[in-house]
Amino acid sequence: MPLLEGKTALIFGVANDRSIAWAIAQALAREGAHIALTYQERMERFVRKLAVExxxxxxxxxxxxxxxxxxxxxxxxxxxxxxxxxxxIHSVAFAPRQELEDPFRNTTRAGFQATMDISVYSLIAMAKYAVPLMQARGGGSILTSTYVASEQVIPKYKVMGVAKAALEGSMRYLAGELGEYNIRVNAISPGPLNTLSARGVSGFTNFLDIFTNRAPLHRTIEQDEAADAALFLCSPLARAITGEVLYVDAGYNIMGV
Structure with missing residues (x-):
């Protein structure tokens, strides 16, 4: 029997076929989940093309x-x-391009607010609406996507790294609050992937080379590997796990200098 037979999943963050959210949607559907995808107006044609699959x-x-x-x-x-x-599934992140190009000390108030609103507050806002629907099912799983830049200085990541740190903190506070409703809240932290948001970070290609050399497995990861980790955390196999960050990064996060 599929792991998610009869389960329902609402997924935010699909932009194209390289999106982590799309890989997660495919993994959840493969295991029997009924899927709904949200989309921004400017991304509608891309998401519609994928949804037929x-x-x-x-x-x-x-x-x-x-x-x-x-x-x-x-x-x-x-x-x-x-x-x-x-x-x-919350797989939403954005920072204005200029905030990723200028020195971090020159982060603008408007850029900081936009980054935090879209990348962090959106998780909190979604949780508010998700809770009563999950209570009706006797519990549920909320999953977001973070990055090691939340705790390490990754050149060029800048305000987005700060946002990821805030996202992880928000995830833990939600996990602490929602456990009484049998709602689990976790995060995956994939290694660098060739996604739409990643390509907005200058020097991304060079960082892939550094990552490959430093990670114990000496390789990058694929979208489906992040998706399988997400599947695990959303499934009954992870029923006693909440408030955690699961690294899916070929071991990069454990390495020192």
Missing amino acids: IPDTTLIPCDVQDDHQLEAAFAQAAEIFDGGLDIL
């Missing part, structure tokens, strides 16, 4: 900076999933 996938428009759209997205998910939700 997973039968019975529903598409829901949503801008995570708009509380009304977030509320409407979860209301639509509730209709699709008969009032309940088992899995919420």
Whole structure:
């Protein structure tokens, strides 16, 4: 029997076929989950093209900076999933390009606020709407995606690294609060992947070479490896795990100088 037979999953963050969120959607569907994907208006045609690959996938428009759209997205998910939700995937991150190019000390107030709002607060806002739907199912799993730049200085990552640190803190506070409802909250921390957001970081290609040399397995990772880790954390196999960051980075995070 598939691990997620009869389960429902709402996924935020699919932009194209290289997105971690898309790989996760495929992994969850492979194990029997009924999938709904959200999309930004500018990404609709890309997401629609992908969605046909997973039968019975529903598409829901949503801008995570708009509380009304977030509320409407979860209301639509509730209709699709008969009032309940088992899995919420938060794979959303953004920083204005200039904030990643200028010195960190020159981070603007507006850029900082936009980065934190989209990359961090969106998880908190989603959790608020997800909780009653997960309570209706007797519990659930919320998963976000972080990066080792939350605790190490990664050149060029700058304000996004600070956002990832805040994201991990938010994940832990949500895990501590939602455990009484049998809702688990975790994060995966993949190694560098060739995603739309990663390509926005200058020097990304050079960092891949550094990563490969330093990681114990001496290789980068693939989207499906991150997705399989996500599948594990969202499945009954991880039923006693919450508030954790699971590194999927070929061991890079354990290495010193």
